[in-house]
Amino acid sequence: MAKASNNNWWRGGVIYQIYPRSYADSNGDGIGDLEGITAKLDYVADLGADGIWLSPFFKSPMKDFGYDVSDYCDVDPMFGTIADFKKLVERAHALGLKVMIDQVLSHSSDQHPWFVESRSSLDNPKADWYIWADAKSDGTPPNNWLSIFGGSAWQWDTRRCQYYMHNFLTSQPDLNFHNPEVQDALLATVKFWLELGVDGYRLDTANFYFHDAQLRDNPARGRPDGEDPAVNAVNPYGWQWHKYDKSQPENLAFLRRLRALLDEYPNTTMVGEIGDDDGLARVAEYTSGGDKLHMAYCFDLLGTAHTAAHFRSFVKRFEEVAPGGWPCWALSNHDVVRVASRWGTSAPTAAPALLRLGAALQMSLRGSPCIYQGDELGLPEADIAFEDLQDPYGITMWPEFKGRDGCRTPMPWKAGASDLGFSSASSSAKPWLPVAATHRGLTADAQLQDAGSLLHFYRQLLRWRKTRPSLVSGTLEVLEAHPQVLAYVRRFEGETTLCVFNFSPEAVQWTVPAEFASLSLVDGSGLAQVHLQNAGLALPAWGGAFLGAA
Incomplete structure (x- = not known):
């Protein structure tokens, strides 16, 4: 099929990531929703962004807060309805904003009907839709693969008397991409939202789709000294070279199928999340040739290092390994400590001048910048008490690693409100995560009235960037x-x-x-x-x- 037209809006466009649970609560239940996002789209447009990326809002038991999907083609009631989503897209487009949604293809919820059927027997029609394997003769898992959230990547199931693979929670079984029927079913869900008018996708764990069919053991790496020692010290996932459980060569053919589908729809794009031992090389591989991902990102700007030498090293290497590839650069996202805290050295938060400098770097690199909600306000990581933790990753790894809740707290809109304006409805409902006291002096309304604020700096920087074609293209x-x-x-x-x-x-x-x-x-x-x-x-x-x- 011939490609649809593509105006390449994404090539140098600024993307604003919204974490729906924490952006704006329209109905007072303590959880952000689609109507709340729609009401705040003028703020995003005024910031100067070209598009938004919405973290998952699909039906889900919320064990991993939407990254465990139980229905790929419906909105979870806590966020609203399909009609609410259509209104969001319509309003965004009226403001000149593109809409990208988070597609979680590598795994589903264990409550998805596909998995419920798959685990029911060894010979049902979907028996091979997930990754099942027999135990070793001593009853232990098939190999040494590990879950990112701790422990083995294999979970025993008493229905089939086999293990199933999960790269994340045990309630997030991995789909078997070696089965063409699985690929076809997932592509149909991608098409569903394209038909509703989405302009693109952020692909969660885009290099995790395929596993080694022979289930070979990963080679040992040993305890690494890395950018994130607090995580590496307590999580053995980083103690292996992940040669066989992800980033398999078969992934490229599926990415080409994905790209061919998007190419049927005008002006659409994809950005893939790459978590790999050599992230830059994988970004280069997945964005080369114009037939796979449009953009991809790894984690080189998401660590603690912020020296000239560090930045020079990764920028030079990217230009060497991916001269034709297109990166997407973020300083923060929903999975890492906020940049204001990561780059803080002797102080709780980084110097205001450093946050401005980081934004200027991000907006002038070759690629497409992605701003995580609150970056433009300079929000530091929130300190969450153990009893308030929601993130299963943090609960498992406590106290040495506190998980991801600290970067997911409610967006601070109004300085005078008890919940900082997170809820637009009068309600006594407690926000799903505590409002951070350290955010009270950084609210959007206060910064909009302060010409010297970081928010005003972002708005000015993004407007000015559009006048410099060399910085965009x-x-x-x-x-x-x-x-x-x-x-x-x-x-x-x-x-x-x-x-x-x-x-x-x-x-x-x-x-x-x-x-x-x-x-x-x-x-x-x-x-x-x-x-x-x-x-x-x-x-x-x-x-x-x-x-x-x-």
């Missing part, structure tokens, strides 16, 4: 290494933008290379004022600048 070349400064140049159709960032708490004098001596400071981005003197830039701590032709 241009090539990227990383300049010579400097211990404090990350510098790169973006070029597009005769326009050049030199991006210079001092990722250190010390001021620095940076010499502008001779080939850029004719460039001057470009106003409008909102970055702190720097001085250009004698071909040198005087950059304050956590300071940056954009230079371009006069």
Whole structure:
């Protein structure tokens, strides 16, 4: 079938991630919903985003808060109805916003009718729709694969007297993509939402679809020293090289099938989440050739490191391994500690100038930026008491790893409201997660009235970025290494933008290379004022600048 037209809105477009449970509660039950999101879309449009990504709102028992789907083609009643979703799409499109939804294809809920049938016997029509395997002769699991949420990736089932595979919770069995019927059924669910007008998908765990059919053991890695030592120290998942339980070569053919389906619908896109031992290489593989994913992201900006050397290393490597690939860059999302806390060193939160610098970096890299709700407000991670935890990952790994609830607390809209304006209806219902006291001084309404706020900076930066085609669509070349400064140049159709960032708490004098001596400071981005003197830039701590032709 011929490809539908595609205006490539996603190529350099800014995506705003919304976690529906925590964005806006329209009916006062303590849980965010689709009507609440619809009511706040003007805020997203005014921010300057091009589209939204909605985390799952499908029917689900909510053991993993929507990432355990029991019906791929319906809205969970806690979020609303299909009619509410249609209204959301209509309003978003009226505001010029695209709508992307989170598609969880690698696994379902154990309450999905497919799994209920699959586990009922060894010979039912869906017996091979999930990954089943016999025990070893001593009764232990088929191999050494591990669940990300702790323990073996295999769960014993007494109905079939076999193990089934689960990369996450035991209530999230993995689907068997080696079965063509499974692929066909999942593609039909993707088409369902395309027919309702969605503009694209964020694909959860996009490299987890296939497993090694021979069920070979993963090789040992040992206890790693990594970007996230608090997790690696207590979770043995990172102590293996994940050679056989994910990122299998068969994945590429299914991604081509997905792409062919989306190519039947105009102006649609996909961004895949990649969790892999070599994330950048996998992003390159999955976005190459124009026949698989449009975009993908891994976790290189989602760790604690925020030095010039760290950023230079991964940007250079991406440009080397994926010159034709298209990344999606985020500083935070619903699975990691918020950037304001991750980048905080001696203080509870990062310096305001550092948060501005991080945003400027994110908006000027080659790729598509994704802002997680609250990043634009500078929200720090919320400290959640054990008795208030909801995340099964955090409950299992407590106290050394507290899980993901701290980045999922209700969005703070109004400083004067007891729940910070999360609920628009009068109700005594307790929010599903506690409202963070540290967010009270960072509410959207207060920042909208403060011209010097981070929210105003984001709005100005996003508006200004649209006036610089080189930042949206241009090539990227990383300049010579400097211990404090990350510098790169973006070029597009005769326009050049030199991006210079001092990722250190010390001021620095940076010499502008001779080939850029004719460039001057470009106003409008909102970055702190720097001085250009004698071909040198005087950059304050956590300071940056954009230079371009006069």
